[in-house]
Amino acid sequence: MSAPQIQIVPSVLPADFARLGEECQSLEKAGVDRIQWDVMDGVFVPNLTFGPDVIAACRPLVDVPFEAHLMVVEPDALLPRYVEAGCEVLIVHAEACRHLHRTLASIRDLGASPAVALNPATPVDTLRHVLDLVDEILVMTVNPGFGGQAYIDTMEPKIAEVRAMIEMSGRDIDLEVDGGIGPATVSGAAGAGANVLVAGSSLFRDPEGRAHAVSEIRSIATAAFA
Ligand code: DX5
Secondary structure, eight states, rough: OOOOOOOEEOOOOOOOOHHHHHHHHHHTTTSSSSSEEEEEEEESOOOOOOOOOHHHHHHHGSSSEEEEEEEEEEEEGGGGHHHHHTOOEEEEEGGGGGTHHHHHHHHHHTTTTEEEOOTTTTGGGTTTTTGGSSEEEEESOOOOTOOOOOOGGHHHHOOOOOHHHHHHHEEEEEEESSSSSSSTTTTHHHHTTEEEEEESSHHHOTTOOHHHHHHHHHHHHHHHOO
16 A cells, blocks of 8 residues: 555635636646536535536646546436546545446446545445445535535544545545635544545635645645644
């Protein structure tokens, strides 16, 4: 197992939707490791966001990898579309997949990197029989659907439980957290074992700019994770 790398991943949910291409270029310039598209279907979560064509339009403008956080029910039919749109990582919710094992395997078959997300109430044991299929586990630190929500710090023992499960497996699986992540909360999440930090509001609202937000979150996470 190699040592997990700290990665900073902005959510584009708070971005200016009238200038998404420029926003992706600005995020890449700010030094992010990946860009997360919060895909919402209005059924799994009470919000509606990006189709694959929106992502495909932005793909040629930057080199940084894209991940699609699919907050959609039964995502199987959509998987090829988001891979064709240029997403290297596809995150599906365990709660939204009737056949999670098959869905994760099909993401790998499409040539993308499979990841699975758990909502706050979903137990870690849900992952026990799919660890061999994933490159990343996302522990939600808010209930999905909207940006700008408060970080749920009671998720920290759950993050630690997932980190212990990953260590026991001997597999190189990233542990991502998403929701309310910023300078005031990242040390708790990284200290519990998260190495991939999704930040939306805190990154876009930093008065000193996005590059400052990226480097501040990265340095706090690096110190806490060690
Ligand atoms: C929830 C969204 C948000 C977003 C990050 O469904 O996925 O978590 O990515 O938003 P902030 O960082 O503003 O909580």
